[in-house]
Amino acid sequence: MTTLWDTTGSAVVKELAAQRRTGGAVLSGVALTLVVVADEGRVTEAEDAATTAAEQHPCRILVVVRRQIDAPVPRLDAEVSIGGRLGPGEAVVMRMYGRLALHAESVVLPLLAADAPVVTWWHSDPPSRLTTDALAVIADRRITDSTVAADQMRALRTRAQDYAPGDTDLAWTRATGWRATLTSALDSVSGRRGDAVQVLGGRIEGDPGAATAQLLAGWIQSRSGARLDVVQATRHAGPSGIDSVVLQLDQDEEVRVHADRRGGAVISQPYRPDATMALPDRSLGDLLGEELRRLDPDEPYAEALEVTTGVSGLAGRTGVRSHVWVDPAEQDGAGSGAVDAEQVDEGSPHGAAPTVPPTSEGTDEVALHGEHDTPDPTAPETSEAVR
Amino acid sequence: MIPNPLRDPRDRRLPRVPEPCALVVFGITGDLARKKLLPAVYDLANRGLLPTNFALLGFARRDWGDQDFAELARDAARNAARTPWREEVWERLASSVRFVQGSFDDDNAFDELANALADLESSHGIGGNAAFYLSIPPAMFPVVLKQMQRTGMAESTPDRWRRVVVEKPFGTDLASSRELNELVDSVFSAEDVFRIDHYLGKETVQNLMALRFANTLFEPIWNGHHVDSVQITMAEDVGIGGRAGFYEKTGAARDVLQNHLLQLLALTAMEEPVEFSADEIRTEKLKVLRAVSLPEDVRTFAVRGQYEQGWLAGQRARGYRQEEGVDPESTTETFAAVRLGVETRRWAGVPFYLRTGKRLPRRVTEIALVFKRAPHLPFADTDTEELGNNQLVVRVQPDEGVTLKFGSKVPGSVMEVRDVSMDFLYGEQFTETSPEAYERLLLDVLLGDATLFPRNAEVEASWAVIDPLEEFWAGGTPEPYRAGEWGPRAADEMLAAEGRRWRRP
Numbered sequence: 046m047t048t049l050w051d052t053t054g055s056a057v058v059k060e061l062a063a064q065r066r067t068g069g070a071v072l073s074g075v076a077l078t079l080v081v082v083a084d085e086g087r088v089t090e091a092e093d094a095a096t097t098a099a100e101q102h103p104c105r106i107l108v109v110v111r112r113q114i115d116a117p118v119p120r121l122d123a124e125v126s127i128g129g130r131l132g133p134g135e136a137v138v139m140r141m142y143g144r145l146a147l148h149a150e151s152v153v154l155p156l157l158a159a160d161a162p163v164v165t166w167w168h169s170d171p172p173s174r175l176t177t178d179a180l181a182v183i184a185d186r187r188i189t190d191s192t193v194a195a196d197q198m199r200a201l202r203t204r205a206q207d208y209a210p211g212d213t214d215l216a217w218t219r220a221t222g223w224r225a226t227l228t229s230a231l232d233s234v235s236g237r238r239g240d241a242v243q244v245l246g247g248r249i250e251g252d253p254g255a256a257t258a259q260l261l262a263g264w265i266q267s268r269s270g271a272r273l274d275v276v277q278a279t280r281h282a283g284p285s286g287i288d289s290v291v292l293q294l295d296q297d298e299e300v301r302v303h304a305d306r307r308g309g310a311v312i313s314q315p316y317r318p319d320a321t322m323a324l325p326d327r328s329l330g331d332l333l334g335e336e337l338r339r340l341d342p343d344e345p346y347a348e349a350l351e352v353t354t355g356v357s358g359l360a361g362r363t364g365v366r367s368h369v370w371v372d373p374a375e376q377d378g379a380g381s382g383a384v385d386a387e388q389v390d391e392g393s394p395h396g397a398a399p400t401v402p403p404t405s406e407g408t409d410e411v412a413l414h415g416e417h418d419t420p421d422p423t424a425p426e427t428s429e430a431v432r
Numbered sequence: 433m434i435p436n437p438l439r440d441p442r443d444r445r446l447p448r449v450p451e452p453c454a455l456v457v458f459g460i461t462g463d464l465a466r467k468k469l470l471p472a473v474y475d476l477a478n479r480g481l482l483p484t485n486f487a488l489l490g491f492a493r494r495d496w497g498d499q500d501f502a503e504l505a506r507d508a509a510r511n512a513a514r515t516p517w518r519e520e521v522w523e524r525l526a527s528s529v530r531f532v533q534g535s536f537d538d539d540n541a542f543d544e545l546a547n548a549l550a551d552l553e554s555s556h557g558i559g560g561n562a563a564f565y566l567s568i569p570p571a572m573f574p575v576v577l578k579q580m581q582r583t584g585m586a587e588s589t590p591d592r593w594r595r596v597v598v599e600k601p602f603g604t605d606l607a608s609s610r611e612l613n614e615l616v617d618s619v620f621s622a623e624d625v626f627r628i629d630h631y632l633g634k635e636t637v638q639n640l641m642a643l644r645f646a647n648t649l650f651e652p653i654w655n656g657h658h659v660d661s662v663q664i665t666m667a668e669d670v671g672i673g674g675r676a677g678f679y680e681k682t683g684a685a686r687d688v689l690q691n692h693l694l695q696l697l698a699l700t701a702m703e704e705p706v707e708f709s710a711d712e713i714r715t716e717k718l719k720v721l722r723a724v725s726l727p728e729d730v731r732t733f734a735v736r737g738q739y740e741q742g743w744l745a746g747q748r749a750r751g752y753r754q755e756e757g758v759d760p761e762s763t764t765e766t767f768a769a770v771r772l773g774v775e776t777r778r779w780a781g782v783p784f785y786l787r788t789g790k791r792l793p794r795r796v797t798e799i800a801l802v803f804k805r806a807p808h809l810p811f812a813d814t815d816t817e818e819l820g821n822n823q824l825v826v827r828v829q830p831d832e833g834v835t836l837k838f839g840s841k842v843p844g845s846v847m848e849v850r851d852v853s854m855d856f857l858y859g860e861q862f863t864e865t866s867p868e869a870y871e872r873l874l875l876d877v878l879l880g881d882a883t884l885f886p887r888n889a890e891v892e893a894s895w896a897v898i899d900p901l902e903e904f905w906a907g908g909t910p911e912p913y914r915a916g917e918w919g920p921r922a923a924d925e926m927l928a929a930e931g932r933r934w935r936r937p
Contacts, residue, residue, distance in 0.1 A: 221445045225480060228438040229449045233484050235434040236451050236559050239591070244437055269437045307520040312484050317557040320484040321524045323477055335445065345443040 046126035053121065054152040057137060060125045061156065065135070075134070075158045077337065080180055081108045082149075084169040088138075090329065091168040096132040097330025102337040105158045106136040109180065111146035119145035121152060147372070150179035157183070162340050164188065166333065173203045175212070177371040186340045188333070190215040197256040205356035210342035210364040216256035217346045218332045219285045222324045223261055223302075223310075227290060229322065230300050230312045237316065238296075244269035247292040250278040250303075255286020263353030264345065265292070284326055450878035452485035453561035453593075454552055456545070458576055459568040460490030460531075461504070464599065468630075469567065470505050471512035472870040477525050478515045481875055485557040487528040491545055493535050501531035514868050528556050536568075536575045539582075546583040560592030563626075563877050567599060569678075573612065577619045586619045595624045597877055600691050601682060602627055602888075605902065606895035613888040626877045627891060631692045631797075632884040633869030633876075636832040640699050640799070641708075643826070643834065650824070651704075653803070655778045660821060662784045663800040664696050665937050666828075667792035669744060671915075672766070676757030685736065685768040685905075688788040690898045692797075694721060695886060696828070697784055700799050701774045710882040714890065721893035724784075725773040730904045732929055735911060735922040737767035739791040742915030749791055749915035765910040766790045769923040770901060783930065787923060791915035796937040797828040811847060818850035823935065833857040 047060055079098070083091040088110050095106045120142040127135045137156060141149055157163055165184035170193070175181035191214050194200035204214055235242045244265065251258040253275040262273045271293075278288035282304075289303030301313045310324035347359040439446070455473065457465055476482050490501055506526065510517055530548050534541020552558050564580065566573060580586040588594045598616065603609025616625050631637060644650055653659070666688055672679045679687070698717040705712035727733030741751040753760050767789030774784060803822040809815075816839070823837040834856040842848040876884055886894075911920035918924075918934065927933050 218445075222480065224438070224443075225446050225449065226484075228436060228446055229484050231436050231438055232434075232449070233452050233557070233559075235436060237557070239434070241435050242437065265438070268440065308518060309520060309524055317485070318555055320557060321527075322482075322484050323480040323521055323524070325480075325518070325521075339444055343445075345440055345445075 046124065046129045049123045049125065051120050052123055054155060057121075057123045057125060057139070057152065058155050060123075061127075061135060061137060064125060064127045075105055075161055076103050077162045077164055077340070078105045078107060078156075078158045079337070080153060080163060080165040080184065081106065082165065082167045082169060082171075082178075082180060083108060083110055085110055085112060085140075087168050091166075092131060092138070094168070094329035094333050095136075095166075096130075097328065098333040098337055099132040099134050099136075101334040103134055104164075104337070105134060105156070105161075106131055107153055107156055108136070108138040109149050109153065110138070110140045111149065112140055113142050114144070114146050116143040119143035121145060148179075150183060153180060154183065162186070164337060164340065166336075168193075170194065174207050174369065175209075176207075176366045176369045179368050182366050182368040185211060186336070187212050188215060188336050189213075191256040192216045192219065194256075197254055198259065201256050201259065201350065202354045202356065205350050205354035205359065208347065208350060208356075208359045209362050209366055210347070210360075211340075213336060213343050213346055214256070214260075214350075215329075215332050215336070217260050217343075217349065218335050219257040219327070220261045220264065220287075221335060222327065223285065223287055223290065224264065226302055226310045226312070226322050226324055227265070227292070230302055230314065231292075231294075233312070233317070233320070234294065234298065234300060234314055243295040244271045245293045245295060246271045247273050247290065249273060249275045249287060249290050251275060251282035251288045252286035253277055255282065258282070258286040259353045260346075260349050261287060261290070263351070264349035265290075267345075267348040267352045447479075447481055448875070448879055449481055450483050450875070450880075451561055452483045452557055452559040453563065453878055454487040454489055454549060454556075454558045455563050455565065455874075455878070456489040456491065456549070457565045457567055458491045458536075458572075459566070460501070461492045461494055462567050465490075465565075465567045466504070466508040467512055468868075468870045469565065469874070470508040471514065472868060472874050474509035474513050474522060474525065475515045475868065475871050476875055478513070478518060478521045482525075483878075485559065486525075487530065487552045487556045487558050488525070489545070489548060489552070490529070490531045491541075492531075492533065495533055496531050498529065498531050502526045502529050505529060514871070528552075536572055536579065539579070542579040542583050542585075546585055549585065560589075561594070562592075563595040563597060565597040570601060570603070570612065573598075574615055577615055581619045588621060588624055593624065593880065594620065595626060595877060595880070596620045597626045597628055599628050601686060602691070602891045603895065604682070604686060606892060606899050609888075609891055609895050613891070617888070622888065623882070625888070626873075626882065626885045627888070628873055629691050629695055629886055630869040630873065631828070632695060632886070633871075633873040634828055634832070636826060636828045637696070637699060638884070639832075640826055641713075645704050645708075654801075656780055656782045658803055659782050659801050660804045661782060661802050661932055662697075662700060663802065663935055664693055664700070664784065664786045664798075665800070665934075666692055666696075666788045666797040667795060667918075667937065668788075668790050669792060669795045671739070671749065671791050672752070672755055672758075674756075676755055679766075680758060680762060680764050683736075683764045683768070684766055684788050684790065685898055685901060689768050689770070689786060690894050691886075691891075693786045693788055694724070694894045694897060695890075696797075696799055697724070697772070697774075697786065698890070700801075700826075701776075701779055701784070703776075703778070708883075710885075713883055714887045718887065718890050718893060720774060720776070721890055721897070723775045723779075724893075724897050725775050726897065726900055727771050727773070730901070733771035733926055734901050734904065735767075735769045735920060735926050736765035736905055737769075737789065737913045737920035737923065738762075738764070738910040739766050739789075739915045740912045742791070742917065744791060744793065744916035751915070752791075763907075763909050765905070767792075767910070767913060767919045767923070768901075769919060769926060771926060772897070783932075785927060785932075785934070787919065787934070789913075789919050792918055793916055794937070795830065798937050799826040799828065800824070800935050800937075802932075802935070811849065815847045816849045818848070820851050823853075825935075831857060 081091050122140045124138040162185040164186045165180050166188040171189045172178045191200035249262050258275045282288040292300045308325040309321045312320045351359050532545045603612045698720045701720045702716040705716045738752050769787035772784045801824045819839040825835040835853050837853040839849045840852045911922045913920040
């Protein structure tokens with residue numbers, strides 16, 4: 046492991062290459078690059094999760110921590126490790142200060158594994174429009190987590206409005222265990238009947254404000270067409286916000302699945318004794334590992350999200366996003382979302398929002414003219430082409 | 433399968449979970465059950481891959497209560513489980529664990545077993561489905577199968593399935609395997625019989641099919657125009673352990689060559705299946721096995737050996753004849769190597785060298801395709817002296833992955849080409865989460881997916897290959913080799929006779 050203080054992107058690329066050479070054949074198959082965007086407060090958690098996920102899927106981990114955007118001088122600190130504390134693969138943890146934090150992709154782009162898919166995961170509040178973050182635009186799959194938002198339902202609606210194929214949310218991943226259990230429960234009913242089962246209605250008892258509970262309800266509705274509500278449970282629902290699910294079936298039967306809080310779910314159905322199935326609380330790393338398993342668009346998620354939020358037409362959207370440049374310093378209020386360049390007319394208070402300029406010249410005074418504390422010995426000669 | 437409104441073919445997050453069922457294990461106190469089966473059951477439960485209504489029934493001679501059995505099962509699962517231990521998962525599993533004591537010829541015991549199964553149907557809602565795992569010596573099969581037939585346990589009806597899992601060895605020669613197959617098939621219908629070859633449950637073996645049929649890169653050169661020879665090696669560094677009684681009667685050819693190695697050969701040499709389904713894959717494998725030809729000169733191209741005292745990994749190793757329980761004059765082989773041919777258009781003229789042995793320098797299983805040398809080299813002879821044949825090696829274990837060996841220029845001012853190897857490692861750090869072979873296979877049995885299980889016709893075709901060899905070897909003495917060597921010298925001479933040499937794995 047090497048830590049580079051006040052460094053440059055090319056020095057990081059060099060250091061990674063150097064470690065690959067000296068480290069021997071530590072890793073030879075990289076299936077994808079995982080870009081993790083995290084707040085300083087959550088970075089350890091994110092690193093642990095990424096490490097767990099990397100054990101299942103060989104990947105290069107790039108952790109981006111954006112700090113102090115208002116710092117006067119941009120600065121990059123990086124920690125490069127191969128087969129170290131961040132799992133078996135290659136990992137770079139980068140802390141970016143000042144205006145550089147807004148140009149994180151300039152450091153990340155040369156570090157992406159060649160021609161391998163890119164997954165970006167925000168373990169923080171993601172931008173309300175992912176296109177405003179260049180790290181989302183370079184990604185083939187974008188993972189957000191609505192459960193970390195203060196208002197989870199609002200976060201879900203934002204995600205639905207912004208949805209493009211390839212987006213996914215860990216609130217949805219958290220529902221996988223429940224979905225498997227419910228499917229299996231219906232299997233056992235139809236197995237007993239020897240005939241298909243219909244879902245006519247039901248309810249989810251839990252926390253109506255929990256994104257996972259709402260997505261689960263949305264999914265059952267999208268699959269069965271029946272109406273389902275999330276109602277407040279009498280006892281405190283677990284981390285997923287789901288305490289139990291009751292499904293009304295045809296032939297006047299009812300199936301009830303409820304969490305036993307010991308890593309299992311009890312399935313109650315007529316004519317059969319109660320059965321218990323494993324339904325453990327899953328670690329963040331495990332959830333992330335599930336996300337990395339497949340990188341194609343997740344249609345069932347899109348449908349569940351549509352039903353949950355009432356936003357339609359998700360499936361038909363194009364998966365291609367192009368970057369919209371937004372300067373948070375020029376925003377009136379935080380979190381109001383970005384504005385499209387075309388949508389802003391001349392009369393707008395802050396004028397036409399800047400688009401990505403053809404050259405970086407003159408756009409970022411500090412980034413251009415800010416100086417390093419110490420001259421970077423590894424920096425290439427100005428005349429030499431940057432590798 | 434009955435349609436389920438919640439299932440969606442596009443939804444690939446939901447795991448494949450079997451229908452409610454019971455797993456009945458005969459010989460639950462045996463080594464295999466304790467080291468592999470019970471941990472696999474726990475791991476499946478822990479991953480949420482067992483159905484809501486599941487029961488585990490153990491049958492053995494020991495006089496135990498459910499409690500004692502639960503204790504043993506818990507220790508066994510805990511010692512060898514792959515996934516983290518979670519007491520609550522085990523407790524849940526333990527509540528559906530039953531033990532039935534009795535000997536295999538005891539009618540009462542089997543009546544009791546049938547009753548226990550019926551009880552579980554009502555108390556645990558297993559829906560009458562059951563898989564019987566015969567983790568017992570093959571000599572016991574007839575008795576157990578007869579008992580199952582008598583009690584009606586083996587019958588699949590439209591309402592329920594009954595499956596049987598058979599471990600190798602599937603007989604000791606063609607005649608006995610036919611007999612065994614007939615016996616099993618008379619009790620269970622052919623599609624309900626699952627013959628476990630745990631090698632086929634390994635990730636890399638399945639990856640071989642992905643490598644061949646999902647890529648355009650390899651298939652065009654996967655034939656006799658480009659491939660010079662194929663070497664399939666399965667080496668073990670261990671001796672026979674405590675299995676002298678079994679091994680004395682079996683030997684390396686029957687123990688490994690007949691099943692694992694021929695299955696690997698079949699997967700390597702088979703044509704592309706019409707679709708990735710159990711039937712189609714097994715059809716293609718069977719075609720290859722039927723096309724396997726034996727060498728005309730058996731004396732040179734079929735070698736067997738027996739390890740003598742030697743040094744292995746810094747420790748003194750006893751010779752086979754000195755092992756406990758082995759006849760001091762034993763002629764059982766612990767090493768077998770043979771040159772086979774595959775008589776198809778694709779493989780005509782390409783020798784397949786298979787070898788297996790115990791007390792070899794390291795534990796390794798691999799399939800190596802050795803390519804022909806370039807027909808013309810524009811370099812000076814001295815430039816390419818160190819250049820060998822290109823090789824594509826599928827490493828089955830350990831270090832699961834693929835190696836490609838090709839020539840590259842030695843950096844420097846002179847033109848010099850030497851072999852280098854490029855490694856793809858989907859192994860080491862990453863395989864710790866890939867399921868253990870038994871876990872995968874057990875799940876497939878419960879799901880009724882027979883893709884990774886050889887059909888009885890395959891087993892018979894394999895015996896048809898091994899029988900003439902055994903016949904030739906009968907009465908002779910295997911060639912000695914020192915423990916810690918790559919087999920007897922005759923094995924090296926076998927390849928040298930055709931101007932080739934074994935790849936050191």
